[in-house]
Amino acid sequence: MLFNIRQLLTLRGADGSGPRRGRELTELGIVEDGAVLCAGGKIVAIGKTKDALRDGWVRKNKREIAEVDCSGKVVLPGFVDSHAHPAFISPRLVDFEKRIAGASYEQVAEAGGGIRSSVDGVRRAEKTQLAQKVLFALDAMLAQGTTTAETKSGYGLSLDSELKSLEAIHTAACNWPGTVIPTLLGAHAVPLEFQDKPQDYVELVCEEMIPQAAKRNLAKFVDVFCDRGAFSEEDSLRVFEAARSNGLAVRAHISQLARTPLQNLLSFSPASLDHIDYVDDADVSLLARSDTVATLVPGVNHFLGLGKYPPARKLINAGVAVALATDFNPGSSPTTSMPFVVSLACTQMRMSPSEAIVAATINGAWALQLQKSKGSIEPGKDADVAIFNVNDYREIAYWMGTNACEAVMANGTLFRNRRGFERN
Numbered sequence: 118m119l120f121n122i123r124q125l126l127t128l129r130g131a132d133g134s135g136p137r138r139g140r141e142l143t144e145l146g147i148v149e150d151g152a153v154l155c156a157g158g159k160i161v162a163i164g165k166t167k168d169a170l171r172d173g174w175v176r177k178n179k180r181e182i183a184e185v186d187c188s189g190k191v192v193l194p195g196f197v198d199s200h201a202h203p204a205f206i207s208p209r210l211v212d213f214e215k216r217i218a219g220a221s222y223e224q225v226a227e228a229g230g231g232i233r234s235s236v237d238g239v240r241r242a243e244k245t246q247l248a249q250k251v252l253f254a255l256d257a258m259l260a261q262g263t264t265t266a267e268t269k270s271g272y273g274l275s276l277d278s279e280l281k282s283l284e285a286i287h288t289a290a291c292n293w294p295g296t297v298i299p300t301l302l303g304a305h306a307v308p309l310e311f312q313d314k315p316q317d318y319v320e321l322v323c324e325e326m327i328p329q330a331a332k333r334n335l336a337k338f339v340d341v342f343c344d345r346g347a348f349s350e351e352d353s354l355r356v357f358e359a360a361r362s363n364g365l366a367v368r369a370h371i372s373q374l375a376r377t378p379l380q381n382l383l384s385f386s387p388a389s390l391d392h393i394d395y396v397d398d399a400d401v402s403l404l405a406r407s408d409t410v411a412t413l414v415p416g417v418n419h420f421l422g423l424g425k426y427p428p429a430r431k432l433i434n435a436g437v438a439v440a441l442a443t444d445f446n447p448g449s450s451p452t453t454s455m456p457f458v459v460s461l462a463c464t465q466m467r468m469s470p471s472e473a474i475v476a477a478t479i480n481g482a483w484a485l486q487l488q489k490s491k492g493s494i495e496p497g498k499d500a501d502v503a504i505f506n507v508n509d510y511r512e513i514a515y516w517m518g519t520n521a522c523e524a525v526m527a528n529g530t531l532f533r534n535r536r537g538f539e540r541n
């Protein structure tokens with residue numbers, strides 16, 4: 118039982134019929150001097166500490182209940198990082214320096230850097246080595262309050278290496294106390310050997326990768342990088358069609374570099390469309406009328422030094438359901454920190470701290486179709502919470518680049534963050 122919580126952010130109270138939008142994005146359901154009772158990996162009850170301590174069942178079972186004193190602290194749902202690419206081997210330091218010297222993301226890619234430069238390492242790697250890299254990233258996420266992470270393949274770009282990446286993700290997931298949602302991103306880039314016949318690569322993704330990943334139960338989602346210099350709208354629709362006919366849900370990277378009209382892709386009801394730096398009014402109103410979450414990844418804009426961010430205020434004011442994610446990847450967003458992303462959302466995209474927290478928790482859960490079990494602290498949901506050593510939830514966004522996460526509970530198991538996590 119967590120008790121004496123200065124601010125318990127339950128996020129309860131929304132009608133739950135769809136991802137949060139408009140005013141619901143600001144409703145944190147705060148209980149002051151709160152308590153959370155968990156059992157069997159689930160949240161059993163929430164309320165005021167004084168009521169919890171008086172409860173007959175709690176008094177009767179006091180000896181068996183592990184108590185965690187959260188005096189002066191903020192407790193919120195564990196972050197749901199709904200967009201991450203941890204299945205890679207090395208950082209891209211040459212690209213990093215080139216970009217500092219003035220090259221654009223696309224120029225770096227054309228010079229042989231970018232996504233393709235991570236492919237060799239993944240193709241050569243043993244599955245166990247790749248699994249260790251994934252687990253390392255997941256542990257870094259956990260230490261900063263993330264208890265659920267979407268985890269994409271996408272640096273293998275061959276049938277074997279994409280399946281190997283998904284298997285490595287599965288191995289890492291089995292060794293991590295949080296929850297991992299695997300996504301096949303075979304359509305991340307066209308590999309060099311298909312440079313002159315990109316349609317053959319789309320065919321490989323649709324006819325072999327997607328069916329095999331589905332048959333072997335290695336992915337829940339299929340993702341595609343639909344943008345200038347990546348895959349066309351037509352290719353992306355083909356990938357979505359293949360996913361649908363193999364029983365997998367869809368999501369897409371879209372309009373990061375140039376606008377793609379959203380109408381046709383939205384007809385597949387993707388769980389989320391991510392990046393969306395370039396949208397017009399027609400796209401915004403289509404998104405606002407849909408239950409597709411717009412996942413914003415401001416870490417990318419920050420790291421690439423673009424000086425420009427996705428139009429969060431315009432989207433929110435129009436009624437679009439937005440989520441926030443790290444987009445952890447070696448090329449454009451090497452951060453595992455949801456608190457940092459929350460901070461960027463506030464200072465660079467003018468989201469309020471409450472909007473940013475809702476976007477980083479329950480709307481992330483919607484973006485992964487996990488809204489019934491994740492993203493809020495309510496009875497019946499998984500016992501996933503983050504304990505921050507701050508007095509006020511707004512400090513999570515305010516202390517930029519600081520990790521104030523003191524402990525997390527993931528599926529009911531508590532980890533404390535002293536010199537790395539220790540199992541309680």
Ligand SMILES: [Zn+2]
Nearest residue numbers: 200202370444
């Ligand atoms: Zn991404």
